[in-house]
Amino acid sequence: MAYPYRDEREVRILSAHFGDPEARTLAGWRQRGGYEALGQALALSPEQVTEIVKNSALRGRGGAGFPTGLKWSFLRNDGRPHYVLVNSDESEPGAFKDRELCRWTPHQLLEGALINAYAIRAQHVYIYMRGEFFEPAQIVARAIDEAYAAGIAGPDVLGSGVTIDVTLHLGAGAYICGEETALMNSLEGRRGQPRVKPPFPAVFGAFGQPTNINNVETLCTVPHIIRNGADWWRSIGTDKSTGTKLFNMSGHLVRRGNFEFPLGFNMKELIYDVCGGIRDGRSLKAVIPGGSSVPMLAAHELDIPCAYERVATAGSKLGTASMIVMDDRTDIVKQVRRMVEFYAHESCGQCTPCREGTAWLARIMRRIEAGQGTEADLALLVDLGKNMTGTTICVLSDSAAAPVLSSLAKFKDEYLALIGRAAPVAAAV
Amino acid sequence: MANESNETVNVTINGVAAAVPRGARIIEAAEQLGIGIAHYCYHPGLSAPAMCRMCLVEVEGAPKLAPACVTPVAEGQVINTESERARAARTGTLEFYLLNHPLDCPICDKSGECKLQDFTHAEGRPHGRSVEPKRVLGLDDFGGDILYQGNRCIMCTRCVRFMREIAGADLLGVVQRGHRSAIDTFFETGLEGSLWAGNIVDICPVGALLSKDFLHKARVWDLDNTPSVCPNCAQGCNVRLDTRDNLVVRIRPRLNPAVNSYWMCDYGRHQYEWLNQPDRVQTPMQRGAEGELVPVGWQEVLPALLARLQQRHGPLVVLGSPMLGNEDNGLLARLAGRLGGGTLRYRSAQAEAEVPCPGFPALARRRELTANGRGLELLGFQRTGTMAGEGGLTDLAGATVIVLGDALEDQPADFAAGVELLVVLGQRPTAAARSAHYLLPVCTCAEQEGTFPNVHGLVQRFWPALQPPPLARPAWQVLSVLLAGLDDGAPVNSAGGAFLRLGELYPEYAGLSYEQLGSRGALINEPVVRPAGKGA
Numbered sequence: 001m002a003y004p005y006r007d008e009r010e011v012r013i014l015s016a017h018f019g020d021p022e023a024r025t026l027a028g029w030r031q032r033g034g035y036e037a038l039g040q041a042l043a044l045s046p047e048q049v050t051e052i053v054k055n056s057a058l059r060g061r062g063g064a065g066f067p068t069g070l071k072w073s074f075l076r077n078d079g080r081p082h083y084v085l086v087n088s089d090e091s092e093p094g095a096f097k098d099r100e101l102c103r104w105t106p107h108q109l110l111e112g113a114l115i116n117a118y119a120i121r122a123q124h125v126y127i128y129m130r131g132e133f134f135e136p137a138q139i140v141a142r143a144i145d146e147a148y149a150a151g152i153a154g155p156d157v158l159g160s161g162v163t164i165d166v167t168l169h170l171g172a173g174a175y176i177c178g179e180e181t182a183l184m185n186s187l188e189g190r191r192g193q194p195r196v197k198p199p200f201p202a203v204f205g206a207f208g209q210p211t212n213i214n215n216v217e218t219l220c221t222v223p224h225i226i227r228n229g230a231d232w233w234r235s236i237g238t239d240k241s242t243g244t245k246l247f248n249m250s251g252h253l254v255r256r257g258n259f260e261f262p263l264g265f266n267m268k269e270l271i272y273d274v275c276g277g278i279r280d281g282r283s284l285k286a287v288i289p290g291g292s293s294v295p296m297l298a299a300h301e302l303d304i305p306c307a308y309e310r311v312a313t314a315g316s317k318l319g320t321a322s323m324i325v326m327d328d329r330t331d332i333v334k335q336v337r338r339m340v341e342f343y344a345h346e347s348c349g350q351c352t353p354c355r356e357g358t359a360w361l362a363r364i365m366r367r368i369e370a371g372q373g374t375e376a377d378l379a380l381l382v383d384l385g386k387n388m389t390g391t392t393i394c395v396l397s398d399s400a401a402a403p404v405l406s407s408l409a410k411f412k413d414e415y416l417a418l419i420g421r422a423a424p425v426a427a428a429v
Numbered sequence: 430m431a432n433e434s435n436e437t438v439n440v441t442i443n444g445v446a447a448a449v450p451r452g453a454r455i456i457e458a459a460e461q462l463g464i465g466i467a468h469y470c471y472h473p474g475l476s477a478p479a480m481c482r483m484c485l486v487e488v489e490g491a492p493k494l495a496p497a498c499v500t501p502v503a504e505g506q507v508i509n510t511e512s513e514r515a516r517a518a519r520t521g522t523l524e525f526y527l528l529n530h531p532l533d534c535p536i537c538d539k540s541g542e543c544k545l546q547d548f549t550h551a552e553g554r555p556h557g558r559s560v561e562p563k564r565v566l567g568l569d570d571f572g573g574d575i576l577y578q579g580n581r582c583i584m585c586t587r588c589v590r591f592m593r594e595i596a597g598a599d600l601l602g603v604v605q606r607g608h609r610s611a612i613d614t615f616f617e618t619g620l621e622g623s624l625w626a627g628n629i630v631d632i633c634p635v636g637a638l639l640s641k642d643f644l645h646k647a648r649v650w651d652l653d654n655t656p657s658v659c660p661n662c663a664q665g666c667n668v669r670l671d672t673r674d675n676l677v678v679r680i681r682p683r684l685n686p687a688v689n690s691y692w693m694c695d696y697g698r699h700q701y702e703w704l705n706q707p708d709r710v711q712t713p714m715q716r717g718a719e720g721e722l723v724p725v726g727w728q729e730v731l732p733a734l735l736a737r738l739q740q741r742h743g744p745l746v747v748l749g750s751p752m753l754g755n756e757d758n759g760l761l762a763r764l765a766g767r768l769g770g771g772t773l774r775y776r777s778a779q780a781e782a783e784v785p786c787p788g789f790p791a792l793a794r795r796r797e798l799t800a801n802g803r804g805l806e807l808l809g810f811q812r813t814g815t816m817a818g819e820g821g822l823t824d825l826a827g828a829t830v831i832v833l834g835d836a837l838e839d840q841p842a843d844f845a846a847g848v849e850l851l852v853v854l855g856q857r858p859t860a861a862a863r864s865a866h867y868l869l870p871v872c873t874c875a876e877q878e879g880t881f882p883n884v885h886g887l888v889q890r891f892w893p894a895l896q897p898p899p900l901a902r903p904a905w906q907v908l909s910v911l912l913a914g915l916d917d918g919a920p921v922n923s924a925g926g927a928f929l930r931l932g933e934l935y936p937e938y939a940g941l942s943y944e945q946l947g948s949r950g951a952l953i954n955e956p957v958v959r960p961a962g963k964g965a
């Protein structure tokens with residue numbers, strides 16, 4: 001299957017071979033320059049490799065945008081077993097980039113993970129993949145087999161004497177297992193729930209050992225940075241958001257899918273030109289720019305560069321650059337209700353504000369949607385949203401509150417309209 | 430907990446500057462300064478998951494509120510538990526707790542000692558803002574003594590962690606996720622058979638875990654709580670006897686880091702009915718002209734008994750009580766000595782094996798199933814009879830036998846037939862006790878002050894929790910009057926005095942006093958080897 005949409009303006013580094021089944025095979029990948037970077041990295045010291053990644057100013061693509069090289073440098077060469085975890089749990093509504101990277105370029109991911117392992121002196125890589133990723137899991141498993149057979153993974157990586165094993169582990173269907181420490185618990189066979197930090201993974205991670213966890217897309221960029229240098233990567237994108245990024249575009253767009261652009265590309269242009277604007281000649285109402293966890297932007301707020309720092313200034317987050325675009329027919333209250341229900345369903349339930357708050361928000365949203373809300377409910381939503389923000393172990397709680405708070409700030413009229421036709425509120429039971 | 434060294438750091442909590450141990454958590458440091466920080470999931474005896482989010486405090490310079498239960502103190506830290514943000518977070522979180530909570534305090538056993546009640550009363554919103562129906566879960570029988578009322582559960586996981594970390598048996602878990610979470614046992618395996626599970630009822634901050642034994646038995650504010658020592662094995666767990674209407678209705682552990690931490694075993698916890706005997710010897714009695722027992726006043730009976738003891742012919746056998754304190758048994762041994770010496774014995778039940786607590790191995794349900802077996806050995810008493818604490822009394826023909834406590838429970842009504850003189854300082858009018866020549870009512874250990882030395886030689890005090898029958902007296906008091914009659918000093922007039930007297934008689938106790946023992950006990954001096962079965 002060829003990849004659905006392409007655009008002239010794209011800078012395709014990670015996605016250069018999307019749609020090309022040959023690139024999935026080891027032979028095909030090698031023909032395309034694959035595993036050269038791994039060889040180059042093995043010729044350097046682990047610290048030198050980390051230094052290159054640091055200098056590239058690459059920021060993690062799993063949502064938080066934390067500087068990748070800096071995170072690698074937190075690991076100490078202390079003789080304890082180290083682990084590399086690949087976060088391939090991609091479950092954020094709106095996100096579908098890691099899935100494509102795994103499906104089309106499994107060796108790109110493996111190469112990045114092996115370089116990562118070498119750089120932090122880990123002898124074992126665990127790829128934690130979302131359980132529903134049936135096809136990507138098969139493809140990645142096949143690539144791992146090929147890599148072992150070719151001596152790329154295993155006891156003597158490319159004849160260097162370095163041992164790096166790779167294990168693919170499938171999750172069992174929980175969004176929260178994408179949170180790095182929940183992922184570790186799940187990998188260890190415990191309940192998938194986030195751990196309190198500190199201790200941080202670099203000190204106490206998987207199996208209690210120093211661990212480095214990175215997103216699939218983050219690791220897929222690493223071979224390119226090693227091959228072409230940190231300066232090259234920094235020459236793409238903005239000062240604070242270097243390189244290219246996959247933009248997963250979904251919603252009421254004419255063209256949807258993954259597009260790779262340098263960070264800093266204009267959001268409006270991305271939506272209207274690259275993706276062809278809104279379907280059926282409708283107009284745009286709102287955009288969630290970085291996956292369901294980030295605040296919404298209204299139509300007039302979109303003329304901004306898609307860079308971490310710039311989207312933040314606009315009051316939202318670039319997150320995973322998974323954009324959900326909604327047209328003027330979209331019922332915002334219903335959309336928010338659905339998102340909140342998702343978070344209520346996915347909360348691990350440890351923290352009280354999240355466990356109770358997500359479910360309560362969902363109940364209030366359902367009531368408002370059913371025309372039984374009151375104005376007091378809107379104030380209550382804001383209050384609860386605030387009480388759920390910054391008070392919990394992980395940010396799922398904040399994420400559940402974000403669409404509620406941002407939609408109330410920007411689309412309050414839609415709530416008021418529903419309240420306007422409110423039937424008398426049902427008596428409390 | 431804080432490290433062992435004496436290093437400290439300087440912090441300011443709510444404006445109070447203090448040096449606190451380096452490595453302490455904020456919640457512990459605050460506690461030291463007398464500042465309580467509301468919490469649910471944190472328990473000092475368990476790991477801290479920082480999940481209840483009640484203990485969030487403001488640390489100057491930190492962007493987010495910090496969970497005081499896991500955040501270590503640091504030099505120069507300025508902590509505020511009462512700032513606008515910290516208060517708002519607590520009030521907000523409390524509201525979430527009440528969202529699905531039934532608030533059925535009027536029928537909840539925890540009411541009165543419930544942390545949800547306490548914190549809500551202190552800082553909760555006056556009115557709930559939820560109009561939706563609450564979540565309803567059924568009552569679940571977890572097996573053993575434990576019921577789970579899921580509606581009240583606040584998901585602090587203390588119970589799960591206790592079973593894993595202290596009981597060493599992962600018998601509880603969180604099932605489901607998010608707001609559907611609940612605590613459950615695994616399939617058919619419940620808590621039945623766990624020797625430690627009862628502790629989860631104590632540490633549950635709310636009334637989600639209930640003791641079947643205590644269910645609806647009392648409102649806790651009607652209870653009196655008396656510090657005591659578990660009388661049911663040689664470990665000597667520190668406990669509280671909770672009493673109502675002069676009955677012990679439950680036993681709960683009391684912190685002693687050296688003995689039992691925050692815990693106790695279920696065997697000890699549930700053996701309290703024997704302290705609640707309604708059928709008691711009410712008044713001193715002696716044989717009348719017809720050979721029947723007749724009530725007689727203390728002033729009369731003691732001189733008569735003394736005279737009788739001094740006229741005896743046969744050997745003297747003294748049976749001590751491992752359910753009574755050192756003071757009673759010590760003066761009993763002394764009496765034997767002053768009467769020319771005799772054989773000192775005791776009987777006690779013993780278990781097949783010791784059962785250590787996996788997560789706190791210093792605590793074990795000991796083989797010796799009485800609190801004072803060890804004390805009796807120190808005083809020179811020798812154990813006799815079977816494992817069950819029976820038998821061992823067949824060679825008493827012609828002897829004068831002085832018995833302390835209910836040691837003759839299993840003996841027949843003609844027990845006194847073959848002996849020259851039977852004196853019982855007893856609690857219950859058992860068949861054998863009623864065959865005595867002198868039957869004198871004495872207190873149980875729950876009705877008086879005293880001490881037990883535990884298996885490690887730690888002497889610990891207990892305090893009176895129940896009213897004895899009006900004419901019953903502590904045995905040490907009776908014995909000291911008898912001893913005074915034998916020119917062995919003036920009668921002592923307090924348990925503490927009896928204990929000091931013990932120190933004069935036995936080097937193990939020399940120099941120790943009640944003041945020194947306090948509420949945590951003190952180790953006895955190096956034990957002296959003395960001929961077993963012979964008094965001092």
Ligand SMILES: Cc1cc2nc3c(=O)[nH]c(=O)nc-3n(C[C@H](O)[C@H](O)[C@H](O)COP(=O)(O)O)c2cc1C
Nearest residue numbers: 060061062087089090091178179180214215218396
């Ligand atoms: C609720 C929640 C879900 C998350 N899910 C994912 C995920 O599916 N994939 C991912 O890469 N990171 C996810 N993250 C972010 C990870 O915790 C972590 O930051 C990331 O794996 C770090 O990799 P990076 O530095 O390469 O971005 C999630 C975070 C939270 C709080």
Ligand code: SF4
Nearest residue numbers: 348350351354392394
């Ligand atoms: S915030 Fe929610 S999902 Fe995250 S740890 Fe707490 S309860 Fe779990």
Ligand code: SF4
Nearest residue numbers: 582583585586588633
């Ligand atoms: S049953 Fe009690 S101790 Fe256990 S989680 Fe619920 S509230 Fe906490």
Ligand code: SF4
Nearest residue numbers: 659662665666694697
């Ligand atoms: S271990 Fe012994 S002292 Fe402790 S509670 Fe159990 S019976 Fe009582």
Ligand code: FES
Nearest residue numbers: 468479481482498
């Ligand atoms: S006591 Fe600190 S979070 Fe529960």
